[in-house]
Amino acid sequence: MLVSADLSSNLTISDTQSYIDLETTYGADNYHPLDVVITKGKGAWVWDIEDNKYLDCLSAYSALNQGHCHPRIFQAMVEQAKKVTLTSRAFRNDQLGKFYEKLCQISGLPKVLPMNSGAEAVETAIKAIRKWAYTIKGVAKSQAEIIVCSNNFAGRTISIVSFSTEEQYQHGFAPFTPGFKVVPYGDVAALEAAITPNTAAFFLEPIQGEGGIMIPPDGYLKQAERICRRNNVLLVFDEIQTGLGRTGKMFAFEHEGVKPDGITIGKALSGGFYPISAFLSTSEVMDVFNPGDHGSTFGGNPLAAAIAIAALDVIVDEELPERAAELGNYFISKLQAIPSPHIEEVRGRGLLIGVELKPEAGGARRFCKALMKEGILAKETRENIIRFAPPLVISRSDLDWALERIEQVLIAS
Template identity: 60%
Template sequence: MTTTKDLIALESTLGAHNYQPLDVVLERGEGVYVYDTDGKRYLDCLSAYSAVNQGHCHPRILEAMIAQARKLTLTSRAFRNDQLGYFYEELAALTGSHKVLPMNTGAEAVESAIKAVRKWGYEVKGVEKNAAEIIVCANNFHGRTMGIVGFSTDPAARNNFGPFAPGFKVIPFGDAAAFEHAIGPNTVGFLVEPIQGEAGVIIPPAGYFTRVRELCSRNNVMLILDEIQTGLGRTGRLLAEEHEGIEADVTLLGKALSGGFYPVSAVLSNTDVLGVLQPGQHGSTFGGNPLACAVARMALKVLSEEGMIDNAARLGPYFLDGLGSIRSNHVKGVRGRGLMLAIDLYPEAGGARKFCYALRDLGILAKDTHTDTIRIAPPLVITRDEIDGALEQFAAVLEA
């Protein structure tokens, strides 16, 4: 009989070691819970980095996926399909966008936005050829493709992968004055996360994005918000930009766009930006395929119809207050917005990973990041009682 230890050994022997997961082997999930190969139940406090906002194996999304899989899964974009137009229509209506570019992964959406905004810079703004510049932030995380890691400040992402493409300028996150100073005549875009997730749920100062929006409008710079983790309800709003009442010029979605069933991402923008792309200049065999579109349409529908965004807005502060009430010499502080939360530990605590293992033993799955931070992002269908149960386990581990 194959054991959990055997499965871990199999991964370790045959797989590339580009991840360091907690040693738990999951085989099924439902709602906020996942179950390992021994049948033990865990409360998922990561949601596959917010890809499973709607909960694991949501029945309505599953039904939509099965129904479409029986009819048509892939045509490529060489032909049209009967799901793509509806996907455009429903996503645009929900987000207020004018144009949609469908892709598969979050990193592809980021790369697509970079290409489109650069081309807009040359053909619409009039930037000198091959001189376009995009401003990004330190401690960013936009993916792991070659184009993206070239402007990462994380040594693990960059070291020994060069040479990298030029055209990016790095500034501190949350510093509007630094952004204003960095803008030059060749600046075509500002690519930024509303909240830096991988960096440890770093929230910018109040008013930061209001000022950024003003500067982008004044200087004809496209504001590109990477909402791949923060979007689709995670922060208690459909899009995190709504917390400051602004609108991005380009919005990037992924992860929860499919409810965790299938890789689906999208670049949302206006006709000026996405209108520069002509046939043959960008594409994806799987991007906009009928299976992806049917799944994403239902994922968006259940997010809205089942009150998940309101649930995140209501229970996020409750969860955060509960974490803040834990009295522990290990805890430096807590922060969050909606159901995107983090616990910072003092360096003397010995790192967040051992706490994640202790939480695992008590039936809670959370993720360490940047050595001393525990990230918490449960599915948006979590209940108050489930949060109360989680808080008991967090207290037990952090107060020990």
């Protein structure tokens, strides 16, 4: 029996612990957040409910490349919301085609299939790859294989965790989707050895984000491209976290000048205002889809399309990839100069940076908690790595402010 709840008491909540208690009482225990309750944000900064100010050095896992509540994207959202928000794909709308055109011009790929979450974009890519294998390459029915890399992260659906090498992501969720083969990240010889006549694609992150900001050896992506071309294997990149300016290029694959057959994007595609993602590919790959093969009620809706157009315009007009390149080089060099006994390595590209700590440092989370007390919000990944990924609109003076506090924490903690 459903019992009506008196929600009026919620209006008086003003302390951090009460908000935390609400989440733990009514929500699933599937995240391990820092105990800060954010109530507003602007640019690279956020404020909690007690009006404490923090520098956001996570950017919602790179969804906020344009910063919090960018006024130009906000205005586009408001204007479109006044007109029409959803039509479904049963009908056309006047924003979708313009969104497609802009995304194709920016990416260099000619076709788009819009979805909502990053995981949905990856699922879309998997379906496109498999159907291409059967209808174009001629792989026997149900035999297509997709090669992926160890330490990957592409989402948490059943098919995606099926090719994860992280034990927790799979524990308790079997049986898994077959058809994936795992090779070590950055190992060209292993990639070549894994290819068979049934190989449909090599799907990988150009830089592994959740895996610990792992950057492959120089030339790895270009060598992988050559191997794929020789073997009639698709090369598809997961650019959901690395794309749209984060690494100092519009897309991370551009650092090596490769031309992929497909990419998945999301996160910063909306500047943090709305769930928007897409799979982009060559015409040969995308044309395997026929009406009814794939879709989404909300994918490609006019509100999402209008927001994405504005979000992409901000990235281009404000030269955010160039900012990420310049400020990233500065940030990395300053972090590498910190004389902390806890630091094993500082690595990154653009404003996607990992500070790996020595095993005896006691894990990265305690440092993230200490940074929070100093007004900096960062998050650990892979237990021993602090990820720094601030909005690309951040100023050099804000970075200097953060660096003073980061150095104090990494030396004193």
